[in-house]
Amino acid sequence: MPQRDLIVVGASAGGVEALRTLVGSLPAELPAAVLVVLHVPAQGASALAAVLARETALDVAPAVDGEVLAPGTVRVAPPDRHLLVVDDEGVLRTHLSRGPRENGHRPAADPLFRSAAHVAGARVVGVVLSGSLDDGAAGLRRVRGRGGLAVVQDPADAAYSGMPEAALHIAGADHVAPVGELGDLLGSLVGLDVPAVPGAGDGGPRPLEDALAEMEGAALACADRPGAPTGISCPDCGGPLYGSAVGPMHRFRCRVGHAWSADTLVGAQTSAVESALWAALRSLEEKADLADRMSESAVSRGHLLTADRFTEHAGDARQAALVLRDLLEGAALSVPRAGGDEGPSTGD
Known part of the structure; x- marks a missing residue:
């Protein structure tokens, strides 16, 4: 035994x-x-x-x-x-x-x-x-x-x-x-006798999620989908996610195998939204800076109407940037995320 x-x-x-x-x-x-x-x-x-x-x-x-x-x-x-x-x-x-x-x-x-x-x-x-x-x-x-x-x-x-x-x-x-x-x-x-579980270690087929974790070629090329379509994209690869239930838990997995629980998926989506907002904020501030330079150039050439138009563009960009800063500073994005232990003991 x-x-x-x-x-x-x-x-x-x-x-x-x-x-x-x-x-x-x-x-x-x-x-x-x-x-x-x-x-x-x-x-x-x-x-x-x-x-x-x-x-x-x-x-x-x-x-x-x-x-x-x-x-x-x-x-x-x-x-x-x-x-x-x-x-x-x-x-x-x-x-x-x-x-x-x-x-x-x-x-x-x-x-x-x-x-x-x-x-x-x-x-x-x-x-x-x-x-x-x-x-x-x-x-x-x-x-x-x-x-x-x-x-x-x-x-x-x-x-x-x-x-x-x-x-x-x-x-x-x-x-x-x-x-x-x-x-x-x-x-x-440990060290106690236990009954043998039928199928354990018998070389039989692995569940799809296990085969994906092992990078088995047959699993990656398999036409089966790991659940029902959800209409949500995978934060790691952008592919469609398929949903299934593990008891009371909702699980999501894409075709190539990235897997998420509902909580970790929300955390990953929050990170993606925050990254997109920071990128948009950077673009708006660069747009405002460029419009200011174009306005100064127009003034130096005596094109005052053009200068006013660029000044208006700069003001609109800065106003939009203020809105994004308020969103980034707000509590709406404060979603708990999965994290490793960041103490000095975990790595060099």
Whole structure:
């Protein structure tokens, strides 16, 4: 009978301290592999593995492609790569993918959770820690649906409660506890016999969203659409988004695989609107400056009517620019956004 031997962890804002506490409290003889995703910038290197290694006697290192999962190891997703789990003739291995961003992130928690659930079923424990918005909630629901366990940091204990609260709402949880108690809890959950889940690790077809995350050519060329048309465009690529429901959660995915929850989509659209407004403001101010120069040139040539017309254009542009400044300074654009932990521990 298989044993519960895989822990997958997702975190975002406030996640570095939560991960330090969690990893530091795991048993030294942990009979499970641990895979960690923290939202980090795509550019540059991440120091997270080195930070976590100082907290534990476990083997902590950045994940590499194709490594066999082994008990007592902690592997951390590198920047700009999804960390996935694949089945290689009955052996679980890591896989690093530059698949489409999900919830605006790569790495993201949802692809890790989904892939682990698909190939390992009840052997998986999914853990959601501090973070904003809701990455990890849909993936944790998949973990539970395949017989695995869901563990969530108590939202009241989290520096950012968004991800834990979303996980509880969308997926529910088998255990909820402060992060300081999670190490001992996870130690008690792993190493136990679990029933085999039919289909897990059998080499069968992957769900479309999993295949897209792995950049499988057949999935990218597939004529199937990941849901019903919404009439909304993808903030990442501009393609049409298709909507579907994951329990009470609305999910959106474009044909090439960029995925969004409703909350992260609103945040991305807000960023796009703000960027467009700043671009329009710059154009208006440049237009006003150019009109002033044209007016001065007309005056120097004695073309006073032309000068008045350019002066009027400059005034109209500056008035429009004032309206845009008011919009940019207003609260209407203050929508929470998904974010990584920006502390010095996450990268160089």
